[in-house]
Amino acid sequence: MTDEERIIQNTEEDQAWADLLSPPRRQFIIGAGLTAAGLTAGSIEVASQDIVTPGNSSFKPIVPPPDVGKSPWGYETYKEPASRPLSLRPGEERDLPKQPRPYTDIKSYHAHFYFDEDTHEKAALVRKWSIERFPVELGNWNLEPRGPHVTPSFYFGFTNDLLPIIVPWLQLNSLGLTILLHPNTDNPRADHLYYTLWVNRSQPVNAYSMPKQASVEKIFPNIKPTVKLET
Numbered sequence: 001m002t003d004e005e006r007i008i009q010n011t012e013e014d015q016a017w018a019d020l021l022s023p024p025r026r027q028f029i030i031g032a033g034l035t036a037a038g039l040t041a042g043s044i045e046v047a048s049q050d051i052v053t054p055g056n057s058s059f060k061p062i063v064p065p066p067d068v069g070k071s072p073w074g075y076e077t078y079k080e081p082a083s084r085p086l087s088l089r090p091g092e093e094r095d096l097p098k099q100p101r102p103y104t105d106i107k108s109y110h111a112h113f114y115f116d117e118d119t120h121e122k123a124a125l126v127r128k129w130s131i132e133r134f135p136v137e138l139g140n141w142n143l144e145p146r147g148p149h150v151t152p153s154f155y156f157g158f159t160n161d162l163l164p165i166i167v168p169w170l171q172l173n174s175l176g177l178t179i180l181l182h183p184n185t186d187n188p189r190a191d192h193l194y195y196t197l198w199v200n201r202s203q204p205v206n207a208y209s210m211p212k213q214a215s216v217e218k219i220f221p222n223i224k225p226t227v228k229l230e231t
């Protein structure tokens with residue numbers, strides 16, 4: 001393959017991503033009314049009465065065998081003193097916490113998927129894929145802002161044991177959607193504003209009036225997966 005051919009190939013691949021992530025608006029207008037109703041009519045088994053036992057799943061993180069070799073950084077980077085910029089913010093250290101917060105304060109997670117008229121079908125597809133594969137607590141479609149979420153959205157909640165599976169799965173299957181992952185601790189305000197993890201671009205979350213102290217939100221999975229997770 002010549003360099004020129006390689007460049008052309010890369011361009012096509014990047015164009016395919018660009019088309020996926022930001023399709024021409026004209027396509028949406030032409031396709032209006034032909035939305036895929038089929039996307040939402042999957043073979044999802046809803047656990048209306050059955051209790052899905054959380055924290056007891058067979059979902060295990062995939063850990064490849066360790067790479068063989070040596071770190072190009074060497075083995076003494078820990079000896080480097082903390083480097084200092086030429087100027088420093090006076091008193092910054094006064095406001096720093098004395099200890100890290102225990103990660104065990106997190107009792108569960110929410111994943112909020114944001115969409116608009118250009119990205120609804122992607123949201124429907126990711127929602128279908130997700131609930132086919134994971135025992136989550138699925139909420140409603142919200143076509144208008146709801147709670148702290150300022151654009152249309154849907155959400156599912158999930159137990160901590162699913163986190164090391166769902167994060168990489170969403171990274172590879174977001175279809176470019178903006179997804180907010182927030183933990184549930186006893187501080188809902190911080191959960192939404194400061195403890196967040198985003199897939200792709202972040203967007204504003206109007207959580208400033210949420211309580212700083214509350215009982216932790218509970219998760220009751222209402223979906224039984226029907227598709228074996230691809231590995």
Ligand code: ZN
Binds near residue numbers: 110111155182
């Ligand atoms: Zn939430």
